[in-house]
Amino acid sequence: MxxxxxxxxxxxxxxxxxxxxxxxxxxxxxxxxxxxxxxxxxxxxxxxxxxxxxxxxxxxxxxxxxxxxxxxxxxxxxxxxVPLLSPHEVDLIYRMRERLEPLALAESLPHLTAADLERLTRLQEDIEADSDVRRFLELDRAFHLLTYSGCHVDPLASMVTRLWNSTQHYRRAFVSMSGPGRMWVVNAEHRLLLDAIERRDVEDGERFLSGHIRRTRIELARHPEVFDRAPTGTHGSPG
Amino acid sequence: MxxxxxxxxxxxxxxxxxxxxxxxxxxxxxxxxxxxxxxxxxxxxxxxxxxxxxxxxxxxxxxxxxxxxxxxxxxxxxxxxVPLLSPHEVDLIYRMRERLEPLALAESLPHLTAADLERLTRLQEDIEADSDVRRFLELDRAFHLLTYSGCHVDPLASMVTRLWNSTQHYRRAFVSMSGPGRMWVVNAEHRLLLDAIERRDVEDGERFLSGHIRRTRIELARHPEVFDRAPTGTHGSPG
DNA sequence: TCGCTGATGTATGGATCCAATATCAATGCA
DNA sequence: TGCATTGATATTGGATCCATACATCAGCGA
Missing domain, CATH: 1.10.10.10 (Winged helix-like DNA-binding domain superfamily/Winged helix DNA-binding domain)
Known part of the structure; x- marks a missing residue:
């Protein structure tokens, strides 16, 4: 097929x-x-x-x-x-995310419906159940973007999407080589974020989210091999 | 003509x-x-x-x-x-600016040359010398964007430009109706920012800049008439 | 008089053709 | 043998023409 x-x-x-x-x-x-x-x-x-x-x-x-x-x-x-980014550029994009995504979350949170919250919980459960790299990337992206789906102001929403798009390739390379250990950390941070969202606590949400992104950025900076002509990864067969 | x-x-x-x-x-x-x-x-x-x-x-x-x-x-x-923005959208764009532009400044500052600093000083002097609305908008824009000219990372630079573009019309309407009093405030804040830049003080620069944008946002929020079918203003003859 | 429906004009979306530019290999010269 | 030049080829940019969708308004009926 x-x-x-x-x-x-x-x-x-x-x-x-x-x-x-x-x-x-x-x-x-x-x-x-x-x-x-x-x-x-x-x-x-x-x-x-x-x-x-x-x-x-x-x-x-x-x-x-x-x-x-x-x-x-x-x-x-x-x-x-397709743009080829330097480590410094990716780092800066993550810094932009650190500042912009909490704002998007704050804007979005009040508009998230109960159905959205259910879907978020379901997504997080799926992420934890399935440890395949490709699927993780997909679900993680869906999780975060759903988090911002209540933000209806175009420049902000489109900018966040753009930042995710720009670094998708490097996220894939990073996740591929960092193993399941990192996914546990991510899941723990997602749980905190999800809890804050369910409590409609904007302040906590912003704090957890920027911390999540910041830690990811720092971790990514410790893996320069992500940029060493990273494998195309389209048939990401586990090595 | x-x-x-x-x-x-x-x-x-x-x-x-x-x-x-x-x-x-x-x-x-x-x-x-x-x-x-x-x-x-x-x-x-x-x-x-x-x-x-x-x-x-x-x-x-x-x-x-x-x-x-x-x-x-x-x-x-x-x-x-041409997009028509609501007060809320403009407000959110200013919040984005509050977070992004300090980052752009931090990225740009180390790369600004002595010639850049001279041009910045010259621009600020011109702004203070000339109180015409149209010219003020032009010079103010040039001043800030020159401040970011050392930032060579595209997503950040282009995003900042985009935010300025989106709100240019409302800035014009705002400046037109707020009178010279506001320009004095802006000039004082520009002087602080310029001083921090000359001292290559990233932290001060970021702080002054975000404060500058935040105060402008708050002031703008107090003038909802900016959005009342603002005059096209192309032949801004004093009415 | 008001609302609906259809016909026509206007504006956008897409395809094909032509012009200009970049890429690259072959060739000649130092 | 290495490099510059020059031609051929591949690829992008632009113009014109056609198809399709939207907007407006006239006409009709209730």
Whole structure:
């Protein structure tokens, strides 16, 4: 079952006007976040156009969209590539997260519904039950972003998403090589955060969250090998 | 003196490949930041194309670029418009600035050159010498952004610029109606900040800066009339 | 008089074609 | 043998044309 979206618009829907670029963007976003396209790698318009069964116009739009999301870097007349970040840049992105995400949480918390809280608890239980790296990344991301889902102010919400996107690759490399020990720490910190959220305690939530991010940043700084031409990791078979 | 750039590519250069979209983006950015296009106003592709003497393709690219900069809002099949922000959204943007800009300053400060410091001092002197609203906005923006010019990490630098862009219109409305009294406060705070920068004191710089932004936010919150269908202000004739 | 429905105009989204630029390999020269 | 130059090729940027969706308003009926 190759889940590839590679078949051109053979028997697909009628392609409702104004959806092609979004479809292409989804395709590329998934590929980049999954690590199928590694940082530093070029992304050729024609290739993507063929892979998605569209012309190059929606591809260009999608590339610009993804540039805004921090997943693509565009250089005039030279094309697009996935940004390659230095340790210092990743560190600074984590510092930005330390300051911004507590704000997003404070903005979001009052708007989280009981259903949201249930889903959060369920997610955390799933994280603790399953120790597969790929799944951990997915669930951890879902957990945190759900935490911010009550924040409806665009610049803040989109900025937080962008910061997560930019460092997704390095998170994967980091988690892959740090083993299950680190997941326990993360889970403990998630539990504290979750508890604060359930108590609707903004102050505690902000404190636990910034501490969570700060400790992750410090831990990451102790693993420079994450940046040593990190493996693409798309078929993350346990070594 | 219509400063319009409306003459099509009559005697303009040969348009070196890959510059049209940038030219269009500059045109629109200036128009929006100057208030020539007010928040909530639509931006039609064909109009811009004619005004800049290009086809609609570079216009689309420019609109997406500006969307990433927070100056344009795109809705599928409905077109582009300048975002209209609520008081709460502006307030939250200022809170983001409170947290992000000190970080940008800390990152930038060690890389500022002696020439930068001279230019900063010169700018501040110009601000104090000239009390015209339009000029104040321009110089104040230049002052702060120059302060961050040593920060070469893209997500941070671009985010700061985006936050400034998003609220430019409301800053104009605010400064227009708050009179020269407020400028004195701003100047005093700028002097403190400038002094900390010259001493290369990161901690003081961060503290003065976040205080500067916080006080501006609080002051702005006391002037809800800024949001009462604020005048376009492009020909800000004293009323 | 008010609300609904359909037709038409207008604006955006997408495809194809052409121009300009970058990339790269082959070749000639020092 | 190493390097610069030069051509061919691949790739991006822009223009024009077509398809589709939204907006407006006239016409009709209750």
């Amino acid at each position: 190759s889940s590839s979206v590679a078949d051109p618009a053979a028997s697909r829907g009628p392609d409702p006007h104004g959806a092609a670029s979004a479809r292409v963007a989804d395709h590329l976003r998934t590929a980049i976040l999954d690590g199928a396209i590694a940082p530093g790698e070029r992304v050729r318009q024609e290739e993507v156009a063929q892979a998605t069964g569209s012309s190059r116009i929606p591809v260009r739009e999608a590339l610009h969209l993804l540039e805004a999301e921090g997943l693509i870097e565009n250089e005039p007349n030279k094309g697009a590539r | 219509s400063s319009s750039v409306a003459d099509p590519a009559a005697s303009r250069g040969p348009d070196p490949h890959g510059a049209a979209s940038a030219r269009v983006a500059d045109h629109l950015r200036t128009a929006i930041l100057d208030g020539a296009i007010a928040p909530g106003e639509r931006v039609r592709q064909e109009e811009v194309a004619q005004a800049t003497g290009s086809s609609r393709i570079p216009v689309r690219e420019a609109l997406h670029l500006l969307e990433a900069e927070g100056l344009i809002e795109n809705e599928p099949n409905k077109g582009a418009r």
